[in-house]
Amino acid sequence: MSEIKLIALDMDGTLLTKEHQVSDRTKEAIAKALAKGVHVVLSTGRSLSTCYPYAQELNLASYLVTCNGGEIWTMEKELLEQHLLDTEIVEKIWHLGLELGVEMWMISTEGFLRGERPDNFYDYDWLKFGCDSEDTDKLARLVKELSYFAELEITNSLPTNIEINPKGVSKAKALERVCQKLDITMDNVMSVGDSLNDIKMIQEAGIGVAMGNAQEAIKKVANHITDTNDEDGVAKAIEHFVIESNRNG
Incomplete structure (x- = not known):
């Protein structure tokens, strides 16, 4: 050792x-x-x-x-x-999360947003996107949808969330x-x-x-x-x- x-x-x-x-x-x-x-x-x-x-x-x-x-x-x-997320993908993830009814939060270089979207996603540089739900089926469906985005790294910090970073991060x-x-x-x-x-x-x-x-x-x-x-x-x-x-x- x-x-x-x-x-x-x-x-x-x-x-x-x-x-x-x-x-x-x-x-x-x-x-x-x-x-x-x-x-x-x-x-x-x-x-x-x-x-x-x-x-x-x-x-x-x-x-x-x-x-x-x-x-x-x-x-x-x-x-x-x-390492920053592509803003266009961040906006797409937001709409996916909205459709599935999960709670969402985002970290930009400027700070933290939870449960609300910015007026314009392109006004920010995005570091991380997170989704929370006690309904793990919803999270599983979201992970499946996100698997089509090759540019993403998907992990979690709790069994009831997923965390999204740029690929390779x-x-x-x-x-x-x-x-x-x-x-x-x-x-x-x-x-x-x-x-x-x-x-x-x-x-x-x-x-x-x-x-x-x-x-x-x-x-x-x-x-x-x-x-x-x-x-x-x-x-x-x-x-x-x-x-x-x-x-x-």
């Missing part, structure tokens, strides 16, 4: 509890990892504005992977990479770029997540960790399953693979 030099953490369902907090034990484990010179990177479906305060709270100093890899930022808010691809910047490889990465938008970074990391509350597909590809997000699962993974491992080494 290669030495872990970077910890990539999904946020919702992983780093954060159900109350959207970082537990004290997790804060302590991250602080210990940072003190050992290990990079900690938030790798999230969230936009910069909704993940940056957590990065500040945790005293992170490396990079931020946002919008499922749609953007890579430094902690100085320098944009390193950006993933947290794993973004982390590969981060590794290049840091002169390390994905073998030096421990990735932790719970949903389909985490699956590639878990598969490609030196150590892929699934949360106890993760979707079954994630657990099947992970090297290790930790406890849930409400049972300090992230802290326990860091303690086991980074802090105790480094101490033993």
